[in-house]
Amino acid sequence: MQRVDDAVERAVRSFAAAMLGEISHELNNRLATMRETVGLLEDLAHAGKTGAAAAARAHASLDQQVGLSLNIVRSLGSLGVTLGASAGAFDAGAAVGDLLALTERWARRHALRVERDIPAQLPPAAGDPALLLCLVHRWLARCAEIPSTGGGVLVRIAGVGSRTAVLLLPTGARRGSLRAADDDGTDIELALRLGAGLTIEGGGALTILLAAAR
Amino acid sequence: MFGKKQIKVLLVDDEVEFVTTLAERLRLRELQVDSVFDGTQALTYIGKIVPDVIVLDLKMPGLHGIEVLREIKKTRPKIQVIILTGHGTDQDEAEARQLGGFDFLRKPAEIDLLVRKIKEAFAEKVERIMSAIAFAEGGDLEDARKILKKEE
Numbered sequence: 369m370q371r372v373d374d375a376v377e378r379a380v381r382s383f384a385a386a387m388l389g390e391i392s393h394e395l396n397n398r399l400a401t402m403r404e405t406v407g408l409l410e411d412l413a414h415a416g417k418t419g420a421a422a423a424a425r426a427h428a429s430l431d432q433q434v435g436l437s438l439n440i441v442r443s444l445g446s447l448g449v450t451l452g453a454s455a456g457a458f459d460a461g462a463a464v465g466d467l468l469a470l471t472e473r474w475a476r477r478h479a480l481r482v483e484r485d486i487p488a489q490l491p492p493a494a495g496d497p498a499l500l501l502c503l504v505h506r507w508l509a510r511c512a513e514i515p516s517t518g519g520g521v522l523v524r525i526a527g528v529g530s531r532t533a534v535l536l537l538p539t540g541a542r543r544g545s546l547r548a549a550d551d552d553g554t555d556i557e558l559a560l561r562l563g564a565g566l567t568i569e570g571g572g573a574l575t576i577l578l579a580a581a582r
Numbered sequence: 583m584f585g586k587k588q589i590k591v592l593l594v595d596d597e598v599e600f601v602t603t604l605a606e607r608l609r610l611r612e613l614q615v616d617s618v619f620d621g622t623q624a625l626t627y628i629g630k631i632v633p634d635v636i637v638l639d640l641k642m643p644g645l646h647g648i649e650v651l652r653e654i655k656k657t658r659p660k661i662q663v664i665i666l667t668g669h670g671t672d673q674d675e676a677e678a679r680q681l682g683g684f685d686f687l688r689k690p691a692e693i694d695l696l697v698r699k700i701k702e703a704f705a706e707k708v709e710r711i712m713s714a715i716a717f718a719e720g721g722d723l724e725d726a727r728k729i730l731k732k733e734e
Contacts, residue, residue: 389669393641396668400690401600407693408603411610422606429599476598 391440398437405430439466589704590631593617594624594650595639595666600689604637611697621645621653628658635684635703637696640667640674648677655682662703666691 405426412423464486475482591613595601598619605615616633618624620642628636636654640647651663665678668689675686684703687696718726 393669396689397597397600400668401597401603403690404600404603404607404693408607411607415610426603429603433599 395437395440398433398440402430402433402437405433436469588612588614589635589700590614590633591616591700592624592627592631592633592636594619594621594636594642594647596620596642597639607693608697608700611693613697613700621647621650624650625653625657628654628661632658633661634707635662635664635700637664637666637700639689640665641669648674648681651678651681651683660707662707664696664699664703666696 409418409423409426412418412420412426417423468482468484468486472482591608593601593605593608593615595604595617596619601617601619605617608615616627616631618627622644624636624638625645627633638647638650645653647665647667651665654661654663659682662684663678663682664684665675665686666689667674667687670678670686670688678686684706685699687699714726717723
């Protein structure tokens with residue numbers, strides 16, 4: 369029994385390390401983008417073009433990158449908590465907002481539209497919202513082999529028993545082309561142990577289940 | 583002999599915001615810049631247009647940057663490739679250099695350093711062509727041919 373626990377512990381740590389790698393990659397990208405944006409503003413000032421549309425765009429980009437970075441920093445703290453103890457209740461609405469922002473960024477890059485089917489009021493949930501975001505980010509990154517015409521992604525959020533389901537579903541021509549992240553479900557088991565419940569449905573849909581707050 | 587040629591640069595990175603901003607900064611420095619957002623797009627691009635220098639990220643969805651570099655060197659060896667990555671390992675660097683990558687920079691890189699590397703990469707390419715011309719002018723057509731063959 370002890371041997372099984374040790375194996376699971378090692379797997380959980382390895383999974384958490386992979387998550388940390390994802391977070392680190394994201395944070396570095398955000399910082400690199402901010403640095404380039406600040407550089408662009410300096411370039412524009414040097415060229416006397418501070419009122420240019422490019423400058424306004426740069427300011428908006430900086431604002432967005434700072435917001436994303438704060439989310440990532442929150443993720444780091446949350447992952448630390450996750451590794452040390454079980455995660456507590458959190459605001460599902462805020463987590464879903466972050467998840468939508470992430471999905472929309474990914475969808476924009478692949479010329480997909482994002483549809484929403486989200487109730488106005490979400491029940492409070494338990495688990496780890498940062499980990500949820502990392503997982504979704506990981507899956508979206510692996511789903512990049514989507515053809516380049518038509519379709520969209522439906523983001524559906526609904527109560528399922530004592531849990532809240534977050535569903536990312538390809539629509540139109542793309543249905544079925546969204547690959548399941550892990551055929552053997554290893555990630556799912558580990559993610560459950562880390563506090564973010566999820567299942568992958570047939571047909572390539574992805575359902576993430578957040579446990580209800582106790 | 584070549585006049586003042588604008589260096590053609592292709593940026594390959596899946597971070598749209600990053601690459602858009604970097605492209606704008608490089609254009610302000612009088613480089614001719616295009617951007618694509620993954621390795622497959624990069625390979626399609628060089629099938630139609632041949633840039634002088636490619637600035638290539640490693641960690642991207644789909645094809646990894648090392649695979650893209652390998653393919654570029656196989657099909658368009660004269661294109662100079664600079665790796666610009668946030669997560670390159672020492673092993674990646676060694677592999678990139680072995681495959682013929684011109685340089686390996688870590689993100690974020692100082693713009694002046696990147697521009698200098700792009701210009702050095704371009705100059706090295708021009709230098710090879712110039713030496714082929716010098717051989718040809720000296721009547722040594724065989725050596726000129728060998729140098730140019732490497733460029734094909």
